[in-house]
Amino acid sequence: MNGGALTRREAVARFAALPAFSSLLRAQRAPQLRGEPPGRIAPLDELVNTHEFEPSARRKLASAVYETVAETARDGFDRITFRPRMMVNTLALDLTTELFGRSMFAPILVGPIARQKQFHADGEAAMAAGAAGAKAVMALADRSDVPVERIAERAAAGFWGQVYMSGDGAAALARVRRMTAAGCSAVVVTVNPGPGTGRRLNWGFFKRVRDAVSAPLILKGVMDAELAHAAVERGADGIVVSNHGGRSGAAAAQPIGVLPAIAGALAGRAPILIDGGFRRGGDVLKALALGASAVLVCRPAVWGLAAYGAAGARTAIELMQTELARDMAMCGAVNIAAIRPEHVRIHRRAPGE
Amino acid sequence: MRERPAGKIEQSWRRSPSRRAALGSLAGFLLGSPDLFAQQDPFRDHSRVPGLDELLTAFDFEEVAYAKLPRAAYNYTAHGGAGEFTVRRNREAFQWAAIRPKSSAKAAVVDASTEVLGTKMQFPIMAAPSAAHVALHPSKELGSYSGCTAAAGTPMIVSYATSTPFEEIAAAGGGPLWYQLYPREKLEDNRPRLERAQAAGCKAVVVTIDQQAAYYDRSAHDRNLSSRRRRPSVRPGVKPQNPYRFTSTRLWYEWKLFDGLRPMVRTPLLAKGILTPEDALLCIEHGLDGIVVSNHGGRGLDYSPSSLEVLPEIVDAVGGRIPVLIDSGFRRGGDVLKALALGAKAVCLGRVPRWGLASFGAAGVQRALEIVQAELVLAMKQAGCPTLAAADRSLVRLDLP
Numbered sequence: 001m002n003g004g005a006l007t008r009r010e011a012v013a014r015f016a017a018l019p020a021f022s023s024l025l026r027a028q029r030a031p032q033l034r035g036e037p038p039g040r041i042a043p044l045d046e047l048v049n050t051h052e053f054e055p056s057a058r059r060k061l062a063s064a065v066y067e068t069v070a071e072t073a074r075d076g077f078d079r080i081t082f083r084p085r086m087m088v089n090t091l092a093l094d095l096t097t098e099l100f101g102r103s104m105f106a107p108i109l110v111g112p113i114a115r116q117k118q119f120h121a122d123g124e125a126a127m128a129a130g131a132a133g134a135k136a137v138m139a140l141a142d143r144s145d146v147p148v149e150r151i152a153e154r155a156a157a158g159f160w161g162q163v164y165m166s167g168d169g170a171a172a173l174a175r176v177r178r179m180t181a182a183g184c185s186a187v188v189v190t191v192n193p194g195p196g197t198g199r200r201l202n203w204g205f206f207k208r209v210r211d212a213v214s215a216p217l218i219l220k221g222v223m224d225a226e227l228a229h230a231a232v233e234r235g236a237d238g239i240v241v242s243n244h245g246g247r248s249g250a251a252a253a254q255p256i257g258v259l260p261a262i263a264g265a266l267a268g269r270a271p272i273l274i275d276g277g278f279r280r281g282g283d284v285l286k287a288l289a290l291g292a293s294a295v296l297v298c299r300p301a302v303w304g305l306a307a308y309g310a311a312g313a314r315t316a317i318e319l320m321q322t323e324l325a326r327d328m329a330m331c332g333a334v335n336i337a338a339i340r341p342e343h344v345r346i347h348r349r350a351p352g353e
Numbered sequence: 354m355r356e357r358p359a360g361k362i363e364q365s366w367r368r369s370p371s372r373r374a375a376l377g378s379l380a381g382f383l384l385g386s387p388d389l390f391a392q393q394d395p396f397r398d399h400s401r402v403p404g405l406d407e408l409l410t411a412f413d414f415e416e417v418a419y420a421k422l423p424r425a426a427y428n429y430t431a432h433g434g435a436g437e438f439t440v441r442r443n444r445e446a447f448q449w450a451a452i453r454p455k456s457s458a459k460a461a462v463v464d465a466s467t468e469v470l471g472t473k474m475q476f477p478i479m480a481a482p483s484a485a486h487v488a489l490h491p492s493k494e495l496g497s498y499s500g501c502t503a504a505a506g507t508p509m510i511v512s513y514a515t516s517t518p519f520e521e522i523a524a525a526g527g528g529p530l531w532y533q534l535y536p537r538e539k540l541e542d543n544r545p546r547l548e549r550a551q552a553a554g555c556k557a558v559v560v561t562i563d564q565q566a567a568y569y570d571r572s573a574h575d576r577n578l579s580s581r582r583r584r585p586s587v588r589p590g591v592k593p594q595n596p597y598r599f600t601s602t603r604l605w606y607e608w609k610l611f612d613g614l615r616p617m618v619r620t621p622l623l624a625k626g627i628l629t630p631e632d633a634l635l636c637i638e639h640g641l642d643g644i645v646v647s648n649h650g651g652r653g654l655d656y657s658p659s660s661l662e663v664l665p666e667i668v669d670a671v672g673g674r675i676p677v678l679i680d681s682g683f684r685r686g687g688d689v690l691k692a693l694a695l696g697a698k699a700v701c702l703g704r705v706p707r708w709g710l711a712s713f714g715a716a717g718v719q720r721a722l723e724i725v726q727a728e729l730v731l732a733m734k735q736a737g738c739p740t741l742a743a744a745d746r747s748l749v750r751l752d753l754p
C-alpha cells in the first residue's frame with residue numbers, strides 16, 4: 001500500500017536511532033534500518049483515517065491472527081468517482097438512517113466478526129462499548145467469545161445477532177432464540193457465498209429461523225441478483241451484499257462491484273446492506289448512491305480494537321462517520337434520502353488499468 | 354514531447370499520504386543539526402539545488418520547492434483531499450487524451466493569443482488563485498505578480514486569502530488581475546472586498562464554490578507533529594456545528610447567492626469548481642458570465658473526477674453560451690492544448706507558479722510559466738495548429754475509463 005520514497009517505518013527507525021547519533025556510531029550503523037521499532041504503536045489521537053489503524057494492529061497481533069484481518073483488495077472503489085453538486089445548502093446535514101423501522105445515528109454498523117478475544121482481551125465486550133461510543137449498531141457474530149447477554153448490556157445503540165446456517169439447525173436455532181431473548185433487534189443469517197449458492201442453500205433452516213423470530217431477518221453473503229431475489233421471496237427483510245471480506249480469494253468479485261446489479265434487481269423491495277473493504281466515508285457514500293441503505297464495517301473496527309481497545313474501535317467508526325458527513329456536504333446531499341445514483345459515475349477501468 | 358505523467362514527488366505519493374514524510378521531518382527536526390537533517394531526507398542530501406536555468410519542465414520546480422520549503426509549507430501546496438485519489442487522477446487523465454496531429458504539415462508560426470471575457474492574453478494560460486504566498490517566498494504575491502507579468506503578461510487571479518492586499522498588488526502595475534472570492538454567508542459582507550478589488554482595477558471576479566467541507570490527511574499529520582496536536586476535524590474551543598464533529602463556514606452555499614452578488618459586480622462574474630453539466634447550466638441560469646471547471650487541484654472532495662474527463666460533457670451542455678475555463682493538474686503545454694481542443698477557453702495553473710515562487714521568487718514564476726507557454730507553442734506547431742481556433746475536438750482522441 002505505501003509505495004513512498006521515505007516509508008514511515010524508515011523514518012521512525014531513524015528517529016529511534018537518535019540517541020545513537022554520534023557520527024562515530026552512525027558510521028558503524030547498518031546503512032539502512034528497517035521496520036518500526038519493536039512495539040511502537042502510534043498514539044490513537046495521531047491517526048487521521050482508518051487505513052492508519054492497520055499498521056498499529058499488525059504490530060499488536062500475532063501474525064497468524066493478523067493475517068485474518070489484513071487489508072483486502074478494494075480497487076472496486078477506484079472505479080467509482082463522484083459527481084459532486086455545488087451550492088446545495090447542507091446546514092441541516094443529517095445522517096440519520098431509518099432501517100427496519102428503527103432510527104440509526106449514521107448508516108454505518110460494526111459488522112459481525114468472530115472470536116474477538118483473539119484481538120483484544122475484552123473481545124466483543126470492548127467492541128460493543130466502542131460501537132456504543134460511536135452510536136453505531138453492532139452485529140454480534142455467531143462465534144463470539146462474550147455471552148450475548150453481556151453485549152446487550154453494553155450495546156447502547158442496539159445490536160444484531162448473526163448466525164450460520166448449519167446442520168439440521170437445531171443448535172443454531174437455539175442460539176437465535178437466545179440472541180432474540182437478549183434483545184437483538186435483527187437476525188442475520190450468513191451463507192458462504194459461491195456460485196449457485198441460491199440453489200445449494202439450506203432454505204429449510206432459513207424458513208425455520210423465519211418462523212421462529214419476529215425481528216427483521218437479513219440474509220448475509222449475497223453476491224448475485226438471483227440469490228437476492230430468492231431471499232426476499234422466502235421472507236428475508238433485507239440482505240447483506242458480502243463476500244466475507246474477500247477471504248475466499250483476492251480475485252473474487254468485490255461487493256461494491258456487484259451492488260448496482262443487485263440493487264437494480266431488488267428495485268427497492270428490501271433494504272440492501274453491504275460490507276467488504278469500506279475504509280473511508282466516501283466508500284460508504286458510493287454504496288448509498290448505488291442503492292445500499294447502510295454499510296457494515298469490520299476490519300477498521302477490529303484494527304482499532306486490537307491496537308487501542310474500545311476507544312480504537314470507536315474512533316475508527318467515528319472517523320468514517322465524519323468523512324461521510326463531509327463528503328455528503330461536498331456532494332450536495334443534505335441527508336441520506338438526498339443521496340442519488342447521479343452522485344456517482346461507474347468507470348470501466350480503475351486507475352492504471 | 355516526452356510525456357511525463359507525474360513528477361518524482363507526485364510519484365512518491367502514488368499510494369497513500371503522508372505520515373512517513375511527516376515523521377521523516379520530525380526526526381530531522383529533533384536532530385536539529387543540518388548535517389544530520391540532510392541525511393533524513395532523500396532530496397536534501399544532494400549537495401546542491403539546481404539553478405533556475407537547469408530546470409526544463411514545470412515538474413522540476415516542485416523538487417526545488419520541496420528542497421527549499423519547510424515541510425509543512427511544501428505539504429500545504431502539495432496536498433489533496435483525503436487519500437489524494439483525485440490529485441493522482443488529475444495527472445492520469447492526460448494519458449486518456451492523445452493529440453492526433455491535424456496533418457503531416459507542421460505549423461511554422463503559431464499565434465496562441467486569445468481573449469477571455471474582455472481580458473486579452475498572449476497565451477491561454479492564467480495563474481489560478483492560490484492562498485497565502487507568504488509561506489512560499491518573502492516577495493509574496495508581489496513576486497508572483499511580477500513573474501506573471503514578465504511571462505508575456507500572464508493574467509493573475511488574486512486569491513481571497515492573499516497575503517498582500519489586492520490594492521498593493523495592483524499598484525505594482527503589470528498584467529491583468531482578476532479577483533477570487535470565497536463568499537460570506539451575510540451577503541453584505543461580500544461587498545467591501547468586491548468594491549476594493551474593483552476600485553483597484555480587477556478585470557473579473559471568480560467566486561469559488563467548492564470545498565464546503567474539505568479535509569486533508571497531510572495537513573492533519575503536519576498538525577499532529579506540531580505542538581498544537583489535535584484531531585483534524587475538531588478545533589479546540591470551537592463547538593462542533595453538527596453531531597459529525599466538524600466545522601465549516603461554507604455549508605450555507607446556495608445558488609441564490611449569485612442573484613445577490615450580481616449587482617455588486619460590474620466586471621464579468623465567474624463560478625469556479627464546476628464538475629457536472631447540471632451545475633454548468635445552473636451557472637448560466639443564475640447569470641454567470643463564465644465557469645471554471647475545477648476540482649480545486651484535488652483539494653476538495655476526494656474521488657472527484659479529474660477536471661479534464663468531465664470537460665467535454667460540460668462544454669457540450671454550455672453550448673458556447675459562456676466561456677469554460679479549466680484547472681487542476683495542468684503542468685505541460687501539451688496538457689493545455691488538450692483542454693483547449695476539448696473546448697476550454699483558457700487554462701489556469703495553481704501549483705506551477707507556486708513552485709516557481711518557492712524556488713526562485715519572481716524569476717521562478719516567470720520561468721515556470723514560460724516553459725509551459727513554450728511547450729504549448731511547440732505542441733501547436735507539431736499538431737499543425739497555427740491558431741487556437743484550429744485546435745478543435747478532432748485534435749484529440751479520448752479514451753476515458
Ligand SMILES: Cc1cc2nc3c(=O)[nH]c(=O)nc-3n(C[C@H](O)[C@H](O)[C@H](O)COP(=O)(O)O)c2cc1C
Nearest residue numbers: 430481482483484512561649650680681682703704
Ligand atoms: C496551495 C494552494 C492554495 C490554493 N488556494 C486557493 C484559494 O485561495 N482560492 C481558490 O479559489 N483556489 C485555491 N486553490 C486552487 C487553485 O485555484 C486551483 O484550482 C488549483 O490549484 C489548480 O490545480 P493545480 O494546482 O493542479 O494547477 C489553491 C491551490 C493550492 C495548490
